[in-house]
Amino acid sequence: MTTDALYQTSMVPLFAVLVSMAAIPAILFSSRMPNLRESWSFLAAGIKFALVLSLVPGALRGESVGITLLEIAPGIGLSLVADPLGVLFALVASGLWIVTTAYALGYMRGHHEKKQTRFFCSFALSLSATLGIAFSDNLITFLVFYELLTLATYPLVVHKESPDALRSGRMYLGYALTAGLLFLAAAVWVNLRVGEVSFVAGGFIPEGAFGDGELKLLFLLFMVGVGVKAGVMPLHSWLPAAMVAPTPVSALLHAVAVVKSGAFGVLRVTGFVFGPEMMKEHGLDVILALFAGATILLASLIALRQDNLKKRLAYSTVGHLSYIVMGAALASPAALTGSLMHLSAHAVMKITLFFCAGAIIVHSHKTEISQLDGLGRRMPWTFAAFGIGALGLAGIPPVYGFLSKWWLSMGSLDSGHSLALGVFLLSGLLNAGYFFPIVIRGFFRPPAPDAHFPKGEATPWMVVPLCITATLALVFGIFPDFPLPFFEIAGRVVESVMGELPQALNAKEIGLAP
């Protein structure tokens, strides 16, 4: 409203946010007819994805389109604008929602979960909030959807309503609400000093608006605000605790939507509020990189010690989110490219792993890794998919995870923080260390005598989605721009934030991009 229109008017981002919210009444009213109820989720997911897809050509041209709905605070609009970074995140979240809906259907019915209507409603609301975060044009709009996401995911965390779930729910609320408040404090401060809260590629805080100490404090407030959801240590404890939620929640929300909102927030704040130059100038990049690096290593070490499959995946998620944070902190063109690619790469791979864990839980009722000996022979598809995801997360070609890690590693070299390269390489080894034994146990160990494995695979509703995501992880690893142009969009983002594409290498020359 008061900000200059840096974007063309379009209702598409707004519709993309609203479509899953609009599905909620339909879901509620058809609560007695589960098939109809789930078809609303499919419909909403399909439309949402199509709407986001329609934004891709614009994003590839580096354009922003969107709309300001109303003035929500003096001079600040409730603005939903799709820029390349937003489209990238929205594409990941809405695309995976379709697969997850199918999977959730199989899981919730197979596991005989109660209160499925509430589950699917909250899920739809969470997706609205996630896209809202993706398309937020300023700090306040971001905060509105960020808090909405907290509220919408709370019923999912406490879904089981057991004392354990309630405790995790309280913990989640405690962490997330505190984070939101600190973010608010930071946003108010910026608004007052700079008089501006709209994201600008390359940062909008002018040099000199804050003193050096103040700037560090502000950065800290922001980073705690988004870092809780991004699981940066020491703010990560809620995530393993939230694994008490049903597995589809862990899969889409605690590996993709919620935690990636945090990581996305880190990217927004570093790239669009402070900007890479200011980060370097005041040493903010080093602070963030230290936390991220420590998180990557510690989380991997803790993951090694977990016997519960979902807990191990959770700690692995904590580690991998900090890959993205590290990329944002290093803030060189190559590192940022890697960071953006890991946003989609980790999503595809980790959701596969969670899908597999859920299939195992529903089908064989095994939750601990030590119980999985020999299960791979019964569930070959599931374990093969798990293997692909695991390879990717360890950074082994030709899975997608290799590419993102490659760029991150290049980034750590050309930003001059070669220590980060060591972190990435070590983390790759640790990833292999905690993932491969699971696959090896499944395929090559004889089953325990008292293990009563059921015959065959889980329901196709679960196995097909996990095969799809595993295949995607492979396909993206070979063609990073097919079927969705993640690499190119990432390029547009890097161009806008850094003013240049990665120079270390021309991706096309070495054949990493078509």
Next chain:
Amino acid sequence: MIAEHLPALPILLYLFVALLMPLANELGRGLPWTLSWLTSLTVAALGGYGLWLTSSGGAIRYAMGGWSPPIGIELVADPLSCFFTFAIGAVSAFVLLHSRESVERDCGAKNAMTFYASSLLLLAGFSGIVGTGDLFNLYVFLEISALAGYAVLGCGSAKAALSSFRYLIIGTIGASFYLIGIGLLLSKTGSLNMVDVAAILQVDGLGPVTTLAVVFIFVGLGIKMALLPLHYWLPDVYTNAPATSTALVAPLGTKVAAYALLRLGYEVLPYEALLADLRIFDVVLYLGAVGIVWGSIMAIAQDNLKRMLAYSSVAQIGYIAVGFGLATPNGYIGAVLHVINHAVMKACLFLVTANLERQGEGTSIKGLNASLRKKMPLTCACFALAAISMIGLPPTAGFFSKWYLLLGSYDQGSWVLVVVILVSSLLNAVYFFRVLERLYLGKDEDAPDAPKRARLPWVMGLSTLVLALSLLLLGFGNVYIVSNFISPMLPGF
């Protein structure tokens, strides 16, 4: 004609209809109820009309009985006072609409007429406090609203009568302090008209007599608005009174006192001297900050839902006091906005407790369980929405008052306040989610053979819902409200 007499109309309308009540009661049993909420609705309409008139045409000054001020009593309608009149009318209309059954149950069908008559007197007092331009007249309206308030709060149980009596004593002390204060002012300035007094004090500055007067006035109004440490009367009264009475008095009673403090502190008393020499704004500021934390912690410790809400009121009044004490434009906006927002939130929450009482559920938090969600889905949903607003999550109303208060705190460079406001949001979250958890996630403990109760009457559901939804409206419309009704009224800082 209406425009000309607008400042006097809300007050006279309330007084007039209050006197009509005995007659109405003879004509029909439900008539006092119908008349009372219709009157409030009309007052809300008058307030709205006044907003439209005054925001374009400036304040309307009205000399009561043709006696021109400073001799006569002056009433003033400006955007801010009209906005408050609107809020008083609108909130009370829905509370009164909601009240019929509860009043007949709690006060007895025979006394319903008395309840409505005293309610209207109470509201006459409130709109008088908002609309008057005369210091002594303000005292009169304070007393009218207070005396009527004791009657409204005291109906029902013996406990209610007792705590209301205590309120009577303390309230009278508060009013006396105020009266002494304006007496001193009168001796110094020779006038009771606010504009007149302001002009004289501007010249005279802050002498010893005026200082004493200021202190008396602040303490008196502080008691009335339950500013910590003068808040002890509040939790008992709100808890023991019938839920409907609380829903009528709690959202508005303390708020009009806060309004009076805002008006006097910024526009009548010598503001610069109060700020710089007496530092009384700082006193209010820090009392407010302590009240926020203390009220929130006490709220967490309560088991009775009404008592929890009462302590939460102490905390919320702290917010208003903080905004007042900040003495910056943003703080002022935050305080005024929070007066409105909190009035709607608290009215909605107390109506929820009234709904619970109506359905025989009791208001002990330990007694709440998930069966309520099935029996009273609407009431529970309204509670959830109001709770989210109390915690201050966007885009509900509560978020935006917090926003302006935070801006104000940064203006003053006061990090302590930033921390207090943020921490209090978390404390709010603790005590509201404690209830929400029981409502939505607790075990369904309803005995299967429990007698089925009649459904909640639709007027009760509707009133609660309207107030809950207004929270979203206030949230999305905050910029409109601030830029049209509050910003033009900003005193010179």
